[in-house]
Amino acid sequence: MYLQKGVICLLDERKRKILAAVIDAYIVTGEPVGSKTIASLPDIRVSPATIRNDMAVLEQLGYLEQPHTSAGRIPTYSGYRLYIDELMNAKELSDEEKKMLDDCLDVDAPTADALIESASKALSELTHCATVVKNISPKFSVITKVEVIPTGKRMYVLLMITSSGNIRNKVCRLEFDLTNEQMEFFSRYMAENLQGVPVDELSEEIVEQLVAAMGTYMVTLAPLLKGVCELAEGFRDNEIKVSGEKNLLARRDINSGQIVRFLENKNEVVKNMLDDSFGDLQVVFSEDGGFVIENSSMIVSKIRKDGEIAGTLGVIGPMRLDYAKVIPYLEYLTGRITEMISEEDQDDEDK
Amino acid sequence: MYLQKGVICLLDERKRKILAAVIDAYIVTGEPVGSKTIASLPDIRVSPATIRNDMAVLEQLGYLEQPHTSAGRIPTYSGYRLYIDELMNAKELSDEEKKMLDDCLDVDAPTADALIESASKALSELTHCATVVKNISPKFSVITKVEVIPTGKRMYVLLMITSSGNIRNKVCRLEFDLTNEQMEFFSRYMAENLQGVPVDELSEEIVEQLVAAMGTYMVTLAPLLKGVCELAEGFRDNEIKVSGEKNLLARRDINSGQIVRFLENKNEVVKNMLDDSFGDLQVVFSEDGGFVIENSSMIVSKIRKDGEIAGTLGVIGPMRLDYAKVIPYLEYLTGRITEMISEEDQDDEDK
DNA sequence: ATTAGCACTCAAAGAAAAAGAGTGCTAACA
């Protein structure tokens, strides 16, 4: 488009068409694509020789490459990039598809995180890829409740509930049984000091300060506070979840060792790669540094709540992924989720 | 041993030694073992020719086989069986090893299930295999507490605690907010009707009966009871856990597709295979029916509490597993756990 | 600007040959 104006137009319409056709074919077959194959396509009306000339140009420009002299062409990373940005025709979703995707979403999910995860599961089945979810709700949610429930000799269950509806519990074994007074004090102390505290701000330091300020109760209750701290940590660690890894394992073009290594430190890897400053849709290739799995790409799309990023849903698949199908799916799902978690608020407000 | 008495002794000491040596070598290398290799072993003082003769006999007896005429021998299933039952010299654990294994156990684990799982994790790292845990605590544990905690508009957290110390929670979204009276009724009703009920007996039928008997509260509280039912289901579904699958994925002699298929219905598969009537240690080979992963074996050892089976810990690995190392590890760990969960009881009693 | 024609390249597939590991058998030996 804009290329035709300012810059000398290196890519005329036909070359763009050919590049798109090559990538389309490569995505389907996984084999290098030759000039004959392209020439046989219905809407290409030039001879193989012409296509060869164009492909040579496309190679010089860095969009295609040859595995070896006598093979067809395969896309380079920049080829894919151009394809995704400008060339592919992302199919508009039909009404049936939209309905099908809607049905995948668990409308009864109690929390936004659970809703997103239902989308993740569905998406991994639909695309035969792995999917990744980044729940950044820890950044949003504050502690709404901390409860202690006695459950046996010197055993207590700690329960933490956050504003986003997430719940975690933990069993603490104490040295002594708590008196009613102690339990009441603890509940009150928690309500006064932790209610409203953002989950990811609950550091060990804060806990230590709280412990220090507890006076006579310090000794008995310190272990409980430690438990509270661990609970909060649990929320934070839970940020990134990958599902459908098995879909990747089944593929021959992806090294299973690398998948294992990726899963082992997915948190770090994914965290490094998800750049909040980017647009709402981001496509990362394995060359882009840090991404352990060779020959793969990751497409992520952001979910917003009140304008702020409330989560990320993504697909991890092979480089030769059916972008024209997956990207609309992903965008539709994140769009719907964004709508739904806003609706919810209205729902609550209009009451 | 006993073979030498009643039955004509088909396997003299030397043949047993040779069989053991072949299997030892095969476990290490994974390659067919030839007569030369065995002859070069320090405590074998006969020539390759003699060994060849013996190996031919061992093959006729079904303990060894040849992949093809000009290859060495590999063990058959019966070969492995004999090896495990009689031939291998299971190394006694040294004090350091015992200490190391002790350190792997999470002594602070709040529940027996958590303790067993800590062993499972450690074991999978030590053996570079997958491990499997069957928590049959659902059969043992009864419901000790069901709590409802309001946590926002029409949102309630259900909390279920069992006698074995396991806890699960679930968020329920109701159509209406509950009155204090309703909440109190529910708590009382739960305490009266569910306390002491074994987790795996809480069927939908029982819940329906309870709902029917609730009278005026029926409509409002039915969803909560449904939630309770799902919580109990959660305990049951949680029976079998596999960890360290990645260790198997890394192996070239095990088909990763089969691993995926196994993981998909591990519950069924493992349940079918663990035969409670067996002795405390059980070694299952992939030929033994039902076990989807070819060329693998599973060693399981039972954990007891007051004589009854309270859990199962097992290792899933390749056929050519270092049984002489893994079996003592497994037996020691399950032994220690059995001790520990009994100790705990004394601990509680002497109070 | 496009295309037919053709020589050229290079991976992949196939065929043939060589190497090597291990066996079974026979005959000699203690």
Place this chain on the structure above:
DNA sequence: TGTTAGCACTCTTTTTCTTTGAGTGCTAAT
């Protein structure tokens, strides 16, 4: 009688060489 050296034989694995075929780049004609 049990053990062993020797040797021919088998069958996989590795290597080397050849063939095939897809696909290219270039040239000259349209």
